[in-house]
Amino acid sequence: MSKIELFAAIRRDLAAGMSGRAIEEKHRVGRRTVSAAMASALPPPRKTMPPRGSKLDPFKPAIDDILRADLDAPRKQRHTIRRIYHRLLDEHGMADISYQVVRTYVADRKPKIRAESGRGPIKVFFPQTHRPGAEAEVDFGEVVINLRGEPVTCMLFSFRMSFSGKAIHRIFASGGQEAFFEGHAHALKRLGGVPTGKIRYDNLRSAVAKVLGFSRQRIETQRWTAFRSHYGLDVFYCQPGIEGAHEKGGVEGQIGWFRRNHLVPVPRVDSFDQLNAMIDQWDDQDDVRRIGARDRTVGDDFAVEQPLLMRLPDDDFETGIWLTPRVDRYSQVTVRTNRYSVPVRLVGRPVRVQLHASHLVVYDGREQVAWHERLMAKGGSRLDLDHYLEGLIRKPGALPGATALEQARAAGRFTPVHDAWWAAARKAHGDAAGTRALIEVLLLHRHMLHEHVVAGLATAVRAGALTADAVALEARKFAEADDRPSMSPPAPRALPANVISLTERRLAQLPADTRPLPTVTAYDQLLRRRAEGTGS
Structure with missing residues (x-):
């Protein structure tokens, strides 16, 4: 009995009302084992040994051929297990393999070969009645x-x-x-x-x-x-x-x-x-x-x-599988032959991945750093452009051909409006500076709704405003006019209606300064005392 089956048996006995001491005597285990089985159905993992091959493996095809030939041989002239064993010794050079090993394999394989050939026993079917809540x-x-x-x-x-x-x-x-x-x-x-x-x-x-x-x-x-x-x-x-x-x-x-x-x-x-x-x-x-x-x-x-029906257990079973891949130099982790992106700050570090049936979640310690829908094909990749923005600020020339950019375009997150603003920014500021400005715009998506940023980009393109600050200003206007809650925290107080520059707008975001104006009265008193001392 494996340890996990032992835990299952202990939990069954506990559910049946058996005392801990009785369970210890029945299964010959200690109190710690019983306590561990009460806490979880899954025992702590243990190191597993690699599977061992059998010396009989090279001779199994020959045994199968003999058993298939016996299907058409006269009933009284078919191979016994002893005859098969001696043929393997004489004709195939088998050595150092006992008769019992050959006997076990033939007993297991012979009915399978007969069934594979379509010569199994006749099946009879019977109608069944099912009890409520049972099956x-x-x-x-x-x-x-x-x-x-x-x-x-x-x-x-x-x-x-x-x-x-x-x-x-x-x-x-x-x-x-x-x-x-x-x-x-x-x-x-x-x-x-x-x-x-x-x-x-x-x-x-x-x-x-x-x-x-x-x-x-x-x-x-x-x-x-x-x-x-x-x-x-x-x-x-x-x-x-x-x-x-x-x-x-x-x-x-x-x-x-x-x-x-x-x-x-x-x-x-x-x-x-x-x-x-x-x-x-x-x-x-x-x-x-x-x-x-x-x-x-x-x-x-x-x-x-x-x-x-039986009552459900109080706690849920963790259905996901935990994996610990290492982030490669492309800021990706490999999970079940597919690659998924993570933030570039994690390159070279091990992360924890919780794999579910239709998605996976990546954690750095206890912090969730990525969420991806699971790929169904093998050898694919799912990359999030947002994960690469900090690295692209330093290497803007890598953005035009980036796979993450192509996937963002295909998913509709990088729109033709982004492309139009990017082309205008590169024409006005040069390739490197224009691309850096686009990356600063893409960073806005982290705390603003996607449609607000796209609307701000469209307005900025029409106005010829080719800086990230201008796009942020226009996107904020759309966010304020939208009734839906914004991804960014609310402003501490209402903005004045006559904001005409980005500097004034940033200052308007700050709370009112209620401190008194600075004064030098105390220092003037010191100057008078010094003057009086000099005159005497």
């Missing part, structure tokens, strides 16, 4: 959405209650372990509890590290064991491949129904958050539908089973 099914399905004008293939997560047919859906950029966990956490929160019985799964890599033959036994991934222990999930793994699809046919059909009824035509959205908000509404609307020939709606049946 559920989980699966992923591919869907296509139109994300910011481009077709993108995503993964639809579905968690379906078997009794009522109530299903919770979520769309993610990928079907990795982060999406698997986030989908569960969202579904259980929306359902308001945890099923008391089995939850059926495929042999997803997010949950299953290894399938042990054709049995129901699985070696689970460590984080999945901790996750299901945290929520108290009781899992059931279907048979591998297409043959096990019927064991969770409810969720297989549910994904197809949802895709046809809600994702046709292909939805056009600007973000995954916007799409998932729509999906939550669709899930609520589906409560009024009837499945097949049922006389009750999905919502009616779910109202019966919802009170029977």
Whole structure:
């Protein structure tokens, strides 16, 4: 039993009301281990040894060929394990490998080869009756959405209650372990509890590290064991491949129904958050539908089973994965073969990255320094022009060809108005000075709304005002006329109406000076005393 499974067993016994001393005696552990299991379902990480190869690996193809040939051989003239072992010794030069190692591999591989050839046993199907609040099914399905004008293939997560047919859906950029966990956490929160019985799964890599033959036994991934222990999930793994699809046919059909009824035509959205908000509404609307020939709606049946669900744990499980990459000389971090920008002041330093299913957050210590939507393809880059502005002030010649600038143009954040003002500034002040002025304008976006800065740029271009101060002045006028709250803090007092210069405007931002005017009366008294002393 691994340590994470030990923690899961301890937490089960604690939930059943067993005392700490009884748990210590049962599992032969100390008080600290019991306390650690009470505090968290995830034990402290430990160093893992690299996997070891087997001496039998070079001879496995030969064994597979023998087993395939036996499929067409007479029943009484097929290879025994001992005959296979001797052939490996005589014909393939095998040495220093025991008979037991060969026997274990053949016992595991022989039924697989028979099933792969289509000669497995005949399957019989039986109708099932599901108890309220007890069973559920989980699966992923591919869907296509139109994300910011481009077709993108995503993964639809579905968690379906078997009794009522109530299903919770979520769309993610990928079907990795982060999406698997986030989908569960969202579904259980929306359902308001945890099923008391089995939850059926495929042999997803997010949950299953290894399938042990054709049995129901699985070696689970460590984080999945901790996750299901945290929520108290009781899992059931279907048979591998297409043959096990019927064991969770409810969720297989549910994904197809949802895709046809809600994702046709292909939805056009600007973000995954916007799409998932729509999906939550669709899930609520589906409560009024009837499945097949049922006389009750999905919502009616779910109202019966919802009170029977187990209570959710008080604290949430951290579904994101923490990574610690180092910022390279391009001010980027590499996460899952993709590159994401961070502020240039962090070049050469390690940072912390919290990877979620559809986005990632970069921290410098406890300070959040970057947020990026996760890339779905491999080998891509997502760069934020704002992260490079401090470096571009020193090297303005790098801006025209910068990849971050091209991505900002494609995303609509660097507009044709920016280009027009930049071209005029370079013509008036030269390439270097004009580009530095543009960078100062781009810095305004950090504390002013994007549309206010763009409006200020447009006014400055028409007026021929080609300095960052002039753009800031015009942008502030638009911000004051806008009813929406500005990103910058409010002025301490109202500005006078007759401000005609930037200097006066800056002084007007300061609070009123109530101090008395300076006086030299005290010093004049000293001068009189000195004069009187000299005269005597």
